[in-house]
């Protein structure tokens with residue numbers, strides 16, 4: 001359960017006084033997530049999500065995120081609608097944290113998505129990329145390639161023996177990535193964290209994309225690689241090529257994917273698995289005091305990193 005910051009009834013009623021959302025009925029902590037504090041907020045006018053942004057989501061990044069969500073929402077992509085207060089302000093302070101209210105979306109995420117769900121997710125990502133076209137904001141990726149070296153150094157400073165061994169693999173992968181990163185591929189506003197837990201399904205159809213707080217300008221094919229790396233493994237952590245095939249087909253049906261982008265996918269999947277191994281390792285080595293949070297296992301992505309390293313260095317395609 002990710003609750004880093006507790007909001008009292010008094011804090012909440014003062015906060016809500018600026019909005020046209022009626023009176024608070026119930027504020028309940030949300031049991032998923034590792035990054036920010038999330039509450040389900042019920043008011044006399046309906047259901048919402050209240051997010052307080054924590055250490056990986058700095059206040060100066062949020063106008064980009066909210067602007068992107070508003071554009072996607074306006075273009076009919078299924079994302080939560082940001083809610084403004086009476087003065088038209090979306091981002092406010094609550095308990096000394098930047099805070100945002102968004103609409104509550106229907107549906108549930110899948111814990112073990114099959115081939116059809118992977119296809120839908122590929123389509124959903126492509127709709128997001130299409131809907132983001134022309135967005136005027138700019139945010140470099142705070143957790144992109146250029147950040148991985150210093151994240152690894154920070155991890156090294158607090159590493160135990162097991163972490164040290166993994167860091168050696170990470171550094172080896174980083175050398176490869178630095179040498180061959182395909183900077184020339186097309187960029188756009190990307191989600192960069194579209195894991196299965198950030199995609200909702202309702203009655204068998206994709207019903208919502210959430211958690212835009214890492215959104216930034218990135219290679220679009222890297223965004224697809226994040227999805228491949230997080231959706232296309234089974235519960236035993238085995239890569240399922242049919243899921244990857246369906247996801248790429250779903251994406252390509254909505255948004256073009258060049259031969260060059262496609263050929264770069266194994267390397268970009270290696271990058272994505274390095275990113276998530278590192279941030280998970282960092283969170284394990286530097287836990288936040290007083291936080292209620294379910295730790296995510298760095299090994300899950302470290303073994304995916306091994307697989308994509310092998311694929312990339314052997315010059316194999318994604319299947």
Ligand SMILES: Nc1ncnc2c1ncn2[C@@H]1O[C@H](COP(=O)(O)OP(=O)(O)OP(=O)(O)O)[C@@H](O)[C@H]1O
Nearest residue numbers: 030032033034035036038049080103104105210211
């Ligand atoms: N708009 C929404 N509508 C309904 N439920 C939501 C919404 N936003 C978030 N949630 C719920 O809150 C949970 C956590 O949200 P979110 O993924 O944004 O948190 P996080 O801490 O950033 O997590 P992550 O570990 O994925 O980065 C989601 O898994 C979902 O159950």
Ligand SMILES: N[C@@H](CCO)C(=O)O
Nearest residue numbers: 193195276279280296
């Ligand atoms: N989706 C990420 C958390 C956000 O950094 C993970 O599962 O590690």
